Amino acid sequence: MDFWSRLIGGTQGPKKTSPKITANDPRTRLARFERVFNDVLDLCNRPRKLQNEPQQLKQLKTRLDRLAVLLREETRAPVPHTCLQYAASSQIYTAVGRAAIVSQDEAIVHSAVAVYAALIDSEEEDFLANASFASSVMRMITRVIDSGNVLVGVDTETAILEVLFTISAKIRLQPEILSVWFRSTAKPGLEDVFAREKKSFVGITQKDDFPLCYLLIDRVHHEGRIGDFARTGLLYIFEATGRSLDLEEWVVSSDLPTLMASGLGALYSQLSRELSILHPDATLPAVLAMSDYSTTHSRATAESAFSEKHKGHMATFLSYLAFWQDVLDHCRSADVKQTLLDHFQILFLQQLLYPSLLQSSDTDAGSSVAVLTYLTAMLESLDYPDLIHMMLTYLLAIKDDHLAIPSTPTTPIRPSMPPRSPTALKRRQSLMLMTAPKDRDTAIEPTVFNLVDLVLNSLGSKNNQTAYAALKLVATLMARQKKFAFGTLLQVQRTKMTAPSRTVGALETELDKYMELAVEIHGGLAFDDAYTSLTSDVRYTIEAQVPFKAPALGDHVNDDVGASTYILPAGDSLLRTSIARLRTFFTNSVEVNLALTQAIVSIASCIEFGLDTWLALDPSSYTFLDDSSRTQKPWQAHLDEQDNDAWSALQQASRRPVWSEDHAPLLYTALRALAYELEAVHVTVPNLGQLLAGRQNMLQATSIDASSSESPIPTDSKMQVSLLSVPNASRGHTRSSSRSSQASGPSKATNNAPSSPAPLSRGLAASPAPMRPSDINTDGSPFTRSIYQPPPPETPSTTDVLMQKITFPAVEGHTGHVTDGSQPAQRTASLNHVLTNIVILQEFALELVAVLQIRAAVLGEQEVRFS
Known part of the structure; x- marks a missing residue:
C-alpha cells in the first residue's frame, strides 16, 4: 500500500x-x-x-x-x-x-x-x-x-533552614537587597535605651526588624544540617555589617551579642563541675593496663570524661566556640566585633569561666580536674588571636604592657569612622556597670588568685588526675600560646647578651654526659631506631618556631622574638615542682609521667628559652683543664693575624669544660638519681633486662594494633576530638615520626645488640583486649597455657613476679636528697608498674639528648658559640 x-x-x-x-x-x-x-x-x-x-x-x-x-x-x-x-x-x-x-x-x-x-x-x-x-x-x-x-520534624525544619541560608547567601552576594529583609526601627540618638532599665545591658530585642537573623541565631547550637545552615547563614549576616551602617548600628544596640555570649555560657554550664578522667575498664589503654592504674573513682558524683553524655556536651560547646571564631573572622565591622568581644569577656570570662576557676578545689576530687581539662580543650580549639589574647590575659592576670612578647590586635579599624561609635561605647559602659560587683573590696579578681595559682597548686597535688590535668594544660600552653606563659607560669628573665655564652665544647660535653646516662638507663639495649624517630619529631617542633625567612639588611627586626631571648632561672616554681615530680618517677602514675615528660620537653623545645643551669651547664661555672701543653701546628705559621685570631677563638670555644657534679644541671641531677634507683632495682630483680625487653615488645605490639584499627578522623571534627585520649604526649605537634630521617644515631649505642623496637607511642589508643602481665614469661616470650602441664609448685608464676612490690627511698620536698626513710615515708610500686615507667624514662632520656642536639643544629650560633 x-x-x-x-x-x-x-x-x-x-x-x-x-x-x-x-x-x-x-x-x-x-x-x-x-x-x-x-x-x-x-x-x-x-x-x-x-x-x-x-x-x-x-x-x-x-x-x-x-x-x-x-x-x-x-x-x-x-x-x-x-x-x-x-x-x-x-x-x-x-x-x-x-x-x-x-x-x-x-x-x-x-x-x-x-x-x-x-x-x-x-x-x-x-x-x-x-x-x-x-x-x-x-x-x-x-x-x-x-x-x-x-x-x-527534622526534615521539614532542615528544609526551612536551607531556605533561610539561601536568602543569607543572596544577601551576601547582593548587598542591595538587604533593605528588603532588614528595616531598623531603633532610634538610639533620641533615647538612651541602655540606661532606661537596669536590665538594659542585654540590648534591644527587635525581631520584627530582622526576623531572618533571629531565626538563625536561635538554631546555631543545633547539630546536623540544621545547625550548619544556621551558623553559616548567620556568618553571612555578620559579614554584611561591614557594608551597611544601619545594620552595624542595629547589631550593636540589639541583644544579639548577649544571646551569643549567654548561649556559650549555657553550653559551658552543661559541662559537669566534677569530672573524672579515669579510663573505664573496657577501653583502658595498654600502657595503663600494664601498671597499677585504678579505674575506680573515690567520688561517685564525678562524671566520667569518657561517657557519651559528656562527649556530646563537650563537642557541642567546642563547636559553638568555633562558631564564635568564625563570626569574628567574617565580621567586617570593627564596632560589631569589639561589642562581641566585650560580651565574651564580661558575660563569659568574668561572670562564668573565672568563677568556676576560683571555686575549683582539689579536695572535692574533681572540680579542679574539670576546670583544667576544659581550659586545655579550649586552648586546643581556639586559634583566633583576639579571643586567645582576651582569655589568657584575663585568666593569667597579664597587663598588655607587661606581656613578654607584645601581640598586635587583629580587629580592623575603619578609616572613615572612629574606632568605636558612641552607641558601641555606651553599650560597653552599660555592660560593665550592670555586671560590676556590689562591693569591690570583697570581690576577688585574677590579680588575687588566677590560673597560675591553680596550675602550681595542682602540680603539687596528691591526686594524680589533678596533676595530670595541670601538666596537660602546661604542655598545651607551651606548644600553642607560649608567649602568655612568659612571666606568668614561667618566671623568665630577659637576657641582655647579644651572643650566647654557651660554647660548642660545653655542648659536646653535655651530649656525652646525657648520652651516657641514656645508655645506662637503657641497660645495654640498642636504641638507634628510637633515637632517629625522636630526632625527627624534635626537629619538626623546633623548626616550626624559626621564621621561614630571615629579614633582609635594613629591615626592622623585632627584638622581642628570637632564640635564647630569656633565661629560665633554676628557682622557678613550675620548674622546681616538675623536677620534684620527676624525682619520684618510678612510683608516679604512668599517666602523670607521660604528661610530665611532655611538659618538660615542650619547655626545653621553646627556642626563646636558654637551657643554662636547668638542662645545660651554667657558663659562669665553666672550668677547664690546663691546656698549656697544646702544641702549635706547623700550618699555623702561614696564617695572618686575623685568621690566627679566628683559629684561637675557635679553639677556645671548642674546649670542653670539666663536668662537676656540684654544678650539674637540675634535670641531669634528677635523672642521675633515678639511674641510681634503677641500679638498685637491677639488684632486686636479676632478670630486669629480659623483662624490660618483653615490656617494650608488648607496648610496641599494642601500639601497632591500635593504630591499624583506628579509623581516620574527618577534618572538620578534629577540634571536637576529646583531649583525654590518654596517654597523649605528641610534643605539641601531630606529625608522625619518620623512619627515613637522616639524623645520626647516638655514638655510644651498642651496635652489636639486636635491633630495638620503635619508641613507645605517647598516643596509644585503647586496646580492646590488652595483653595481661600473666600472658608472658619472664623472658618476654608468650606464655603457653596448658591444663595438662601446670607449673611446678616451687616456681613462681609470672603474675607473682610482676606483682611483687619494689621499694624506693623517700624523697624530701624539692631538694631531691634521700632521707633516712622515716619522714617522709618510703615509696612502693609493683614491678609491673615500674617496668612501664622505666620504658617511658628511657624514651624521655633519649628525647632530652635529641633536644640538645637538634636545637644546636637548627639554631646554630643563636644557641651555642663557635668562636
Missing part, C-alpha cells in the same frame, strides 16, 4: 505534533501552571469540614508539590519563562504561605517551603528584592517554627 501511495503521489495526512515540542511551548506551560495554581486556590477557598479535611489536605499537598516541580522545570525550559512571570505578577507565594499557616499541617508546610525554594532558586523576577515576597516568607516561617502551634 505504501508503494502505490508513493507511486501515484497520494496525499499524506497531517503530521502529529511532538509531545516534547508541546511541553516546551511557553503558552502550554503557562496554561498547565495556571490550572494547577487554580486548583490550589479552589482547595484553599473550600469550607473546612472535619470529615473531608484529611482528603483536602492530601490533595492540596499534591498540588503544591506539582507547583514546585513545574517551577523547577520552568527554570530549565527555554525562554520566555512565562510561569515565573505569572508567579510574580499573581503573587502565588501569598496564597501558598497562607495555606501553610492556616492548615497547620507539616506536610503542607514542607510542600510550601519547596515552592518558596523553587522561586528563590529561579534567580528571575527578582523575588528576593520583592518586599511582598520577603514578608510572605518570614510570616510563614515565623508562625510555623516559632509559634509552637505546628510540630515539624
Whole structure:
C-alpha cells in the first residue's frame, strides 16, 4: 500500500505534533501552571469540614508539590519563562504561605517551603528584592517554627533552614537587597535605651526588624544540617555589617551579642563541675593496663570524661566556640566585633569561666580536674588571636604592657569612622556597670588568685588526675600560646647578651654526659631506631618556631622574638615542682609521667628559652683543664693575624669544660638519681633486662594494633576530638615520626645488640583486649597455657613476679636528697608498674639528648658559640 501511495503521489495526512515540542511551548506551560495554581486556590477557598479535611489536605499537598516541580522545570525550559512571570505578577507565594499557616499541617508546610525554594532558586523576577515576597516568607516561617502551634520534624525544619541560608547567601552576594529583609526601627540618638532599665545591658530585642537573623541565631547550637545552615547563614549576616551602617548600628544596640555570649555560657554550664578522667575498664589503654592504674573513682558524683553524655556536651560547646571564631573572622565591622568581644569577656570570662576557676578545689576530687581539662580543650580549639589574647590575659592576670612578647590586635579599624561609635561605647559602659560587683573590696579578681595559682597548686597535688590535668594544660600552653606563659607560669628573665655564652665544647660535653646516662638507663639495649624517630619529631617542633625567612639588611627586626631571648632561672616554681615530680618517677602514675615528660620537653623545645643551669651547664661555672701543653701546628705559621685570631677563638670555644657534679644541671641531677634507683632495682630483680625487653615488645605490639584499627578522623571534627585520649604526649605537634630521617644515631649505642623496637607511642589508643602481665614469661616470650602441664609448685608464676612490690627511698620536698626513710615515708610500686615507667624514662632520656642536639643544629650560633 505504501508503494502505490508513493507511486501515484497520494496525499499524506497531517503530521502529529511532538509531545516534547508541546511541553516546551511557553503558552502550554503557562496554561498547565495556571490550572494547577487554580486548583490550589479552589482547595484553599473550600469550607473546612472535619470529615473531608484529611482528603483536602492530601490533595492540596499534591498540588503544591506539582507547583514546585513545574517551577523547577520552568527554570530549565527555554525562554520566555512565562510561569515565573505569572508567579510574580499573581503573587502565588501569598496564597501558598497562607495555606501553610492556616492548615497547620507539616506536610503542607514542607510542600510550601519547596515552592518558596523553587522561586528563590529561579534567580528571575527578582523575588528576593520583592518586599511582598520577603514578608510572605518570614510570616510563614515565623508562625510555623516559632509559634509552637505546628510540630515539624527534622526534615521539614532542615528544609526551612536551607531556605533561610539561601536568602543569607543572596544577601551576601547582593548587598542591595538587604533593605528588603532588614528595616531598623531603633532610634538610639533620641533615647538612651541602655540606661532606661537596669536590665538594659542585654540590648534591644527587635525581631520584627530582622526576623531572618533571629531565626538563625536561635538554631546555631543545633547539630546536623540544621545547625550548619544556621551558623553559616548567620556568618553571612555578620559579614554584611561591614557594608551597611544601619545594620552595624542595629547589631550593636540589639541583644544579639548577649544571646551569643549567654548561649556559650549555657553550653559551658552543661559541662559537669566534677569530672573524672579515669579510663573505664573496657577501653583502658595498654600502657595503663600494664601498671597499677585504678579505674575506680573515690567520688561517685564525678562524671566520667569518657561517657557519651559528656562527649556530646563537650563537642557541642567546642563547636559553638568555633562558631564564635568564625563570626569574628567574617565580621567586617570593627564596632560589631569589639561589642562581641566585650560580651565574651564580661558575660563569659568574668561572670562564668573565672568563677568556676576560683571555686575549683582539689579536695572535692574533681572540680579542679574539670576546670583544667576544659581550659586545655579550649586552648586546643581556639586559634583566633583576639579571643586567645582576651582569655589568657584575663585568666593569667597579664597587663598588655607587661606581656613578654607584645601581640598586635587583629580587629580592623575603619578609616572613615572612629574606632568605636558612641552607641558601641555606651553599650560597653552599660555592660560593665550592670555586671560590676556590689562591693569591690570583697570581690576577688585574677590579680588575687588566677590560673597560675591553680596550675602550681595542682602540680603539687596528691591526686594524680589533678596533676595530670595541670601538666596537660602546661604542655598545651607551651606548644600553642607560649608567649602568655612568659612571666606568668614561667618566671623568665630577659637576657641582655647579644651572643650566647654557651660554647660548642660545653655542648659536646653535655651530649656525652646525657648520652651516657641514656645508655645506662637503657641497660645495654640498642636504641638507634628510637633515637632517629625522636630526632625527627624534635626537629619538626623546633623548626616550626624559626621564621621561614630571615629579614633582609635594613629591615626592622623585632627584638622581642628570637632564640635564647630569656633565661629560665633554676628557682622557678613550675620548674622546681616538675623536677620534684620527676624525682619520684618510678612510683608516679604512668599517666602523670607521660604528661610530665611532655611538659618538660615542650619547655626545653621553646627556642626563646636558654637551657643554662636547668638542662645545660651554667657558663659562669665553666672550668677547664690546663691546656698549656697544646702544641702549635706547623700550618699555623702561614696564617695572618686575623685568621690566627679566628683559629684561637675557635679553639677556645671548642674546649670542653670539666663536668662537676656540684654544678650539674637540675634535670641531669634528677635523672642521675633515678639511674641510681634503677641500679638498685637491677639488684632486686636479676632478670630486669629480659623483662624490660618483653615490656617494650608488648607496648610496641599494642601500639601497632591500635593504630591499624583506628579509623581516620574527618577534618572538620578534629577540634571536637576529646583531649583525654590518654596517654597523649605528641610534643605539641601531630606529625608522625619518620623512619627515613637522616639524623645520626647516638655514638655510644651498642651496635652489636639486636635491633630495638620503635619508641613507645605517647598516643596509644585503647586496646580492646590488652595483653595481661600473666600472658608472658619472664623472658618476654608468650606464655603457653596448658591444663595438662601446670607449673611446678616451687616456681613462681609470672603474675607473682610482676606483682611483687619494689621499694624506693623517700624523697624530701624539692631538694631531691634521700632521707633516712622515716619522714617522709618510703615509696612502693609493683614491678609491673615500674617496668612501664622505666620504658617511658628511657624514651624521655633519649628525647632530652635529641633536644640538645637538634636545637644546636637548627639554631646554630643563636644557641651555642663557635668562636
